[in-house]
Amino acid sequence: xxxxxxxxxxxxxxxxxxxxxxxxxxxxxxxxxxxxxxxxxxxxxxxxxxxxxxxxxxxxxxxxxxxxxxxxxxxxxxxxxxxxxxxxxxxxxxxxxxxxxxxxxxxxxxxxxxxxxxxxxxxxxxxxxxxxxxxxxxxxxxxxxxxxxxxxxxxxxxxxxxxxxxxxxxxxxxxxxxxxxxxxxxxxxxxxxxxxxxxxxxxxxxxxxxxxxxxxxxxxxxxxxxxxxxxxxxxxxxxxxxxxxxxxxxxxxxxxxxxxxxxxxxxxxxxxxxxxxxxxxxxxxxxxxxxxxxxxxxxxxxxxxxxxxxxxxxxxxxxxxxxx
Numbered sequence: 001x002x003x004x005x006x007x008x009x010x011x012x013x014x015x016x017x018x019x020x021x022x023x024x025x026x027x028x029x030x031x032x033x034x035x036x037x038x039x040x041x042x043x044x045x046x047x048x049x050x051x052x053x054x055x056x057x058x059x060x061x062x063x064x065x066x067x068x069x070x071x072x073x074x075x076x077x078x079x080x081x082x083x084x085x086x087x088x089x090x091x092x093x094x095x096x097x098x099x100x101x102x103x104x105x106x107x108x109x110x111x112x113x114x115x116x117x118x119x120x121x122x123x124x125x126x127x128x129x130x131x132x133x134x135x136x137x138x139x140x141x142x143x144x145x146x147x148x149x150x151x152x153x154x155x156x157x158x159x160x161x162x163x164x165x166x167x168x169x170x171x172x173x174x175x176x177x178x179x180x181x182x183x184x185x186x187x188x189x190x191x192x193x194x195x196x197x198x199x200x201x202x203x204x205x206x207x208x209x210x211x212x213x214x215x216x217x218x219x220x221x222x223x224x225x226x227x228x229x230x231x232x233x234x235x236x237x238x239x240x241x242x243x244x245x246x247x248x249x250x251x252x253x254x255x256x257x258x259x260x261x262x263x264x265x266x267x268x269x270x271x272x273x274x275x276x277x278x279x280x281x282x283x284x285x286x287x288x289x290x291x292x293x294x295x296x297x298x299x300x301x302x303x304x305x306x307x308x309x310x311x312x313x314x315x316x317x318x319x320x321x322x323x324x
Contacts, residue, residue: 037079039302041093041226045073049292050240051099051119068103071096073125073296079133087133089157097163097294098122099238102272117285118268121165121181121238125294127230129159129208146216146304154211155228162203165239167265179261181239184254186266187285188245191253200236207231212300220304229295237294240286244279 047069075093082088100120135153166178182202188194212226235241244267250259264271267279 035081036305037081037087037302038077038305039079039300040074040076041091041298041300042072042074043225043296043298044070045095045097045125045294045296046070047097047099047237047292047294049099049238050235050286051101051114051121051238069098069100071098073298075298077300077302079302085135085138087135087153089131089133089155090128091131091159092128093126093296095125095127095296096122097125097237113284116269116273118272119167119238119240121167121240122178123163123165123237125161125163127159127161127206129157129206131155131157131159131208145219146222147219149216150213151216152211152213155226156209157207159206159208160203161206161230161232163237164202165237167239169261169265170271179265181265182236184250184258184262184265186239186245186262187242188249191245191249193249194245197242200234204232204234206233210295214300214302222300222302222304224300224302226298226300227295228298230293232291232293235286235288235291237292242284242286242288243282244285246281247279 073093073095075091077089077091079087079089098121101114101117102120104115133153133155135151137150137152141149165181167181168176169179170176182189182200185191185199188197190199191197208228208230210226210228212224212228214222214224216222247263247266250262250266254262266285270276
């Protein structure tokens, strides 16, 4: 499913680039450094949600970043510049997110709740978005061309991302395996006993926002770095959001094999403290007041396409020679 989505994104990028390039070429719109950029990005991504974190109450900000779970994000993009201070971007990225309560250091404070909870997840991630880029320093530049120019910018857009949370199941023989969490309904999603907990979609809306900087090492080539935060509208990237349910319900809605797995994955405190032998019915499991989020720090490599329009080059070649 994820591979199919990414292929569609790549096709969309290719078609968009072809259309934009054709229009630019046919209309002879361009300057010496072109109006279209293509590029690729590579860098770390970080999850901000219910699982993992640091000291105190969990927050959806950089405070709760767990560096050991840093994952790699990679992607492609196309930029179009109607003018040098404004650009429009189409981008597609692949990555992974992960969180684990076991990594939390016990300081004897509010983080104890998450440490004892002992939940974990991982999820592959694919995203596509469109965004606007603003380059405020263009108006201060003192020479034409792009060579050796440094351009900071801000970016804001809208897009879609696809995820699929998984958790580690420990079989009776000690074998560990990753299993999909959504089908297990660990917080009662879609159960008649919890009518307010609807099944969540694995494809969700996002609002990417951030800032970056470019440095042009050539007229048609640059390197850059960008911090991009994604605001989301779901609290289930890690499959954790609200309260513990009655575990007896798993056998009513799941197959016997699924019910066994769900019994372990929805409540895991007893795996680190065997003296705990009862689930916390209707007590807090996650925080429904804060949606999940993620962000990335991407090193970008880009190339400007286009240049002097063909009609001008032809005219230059056909013009009469000049003698000195």
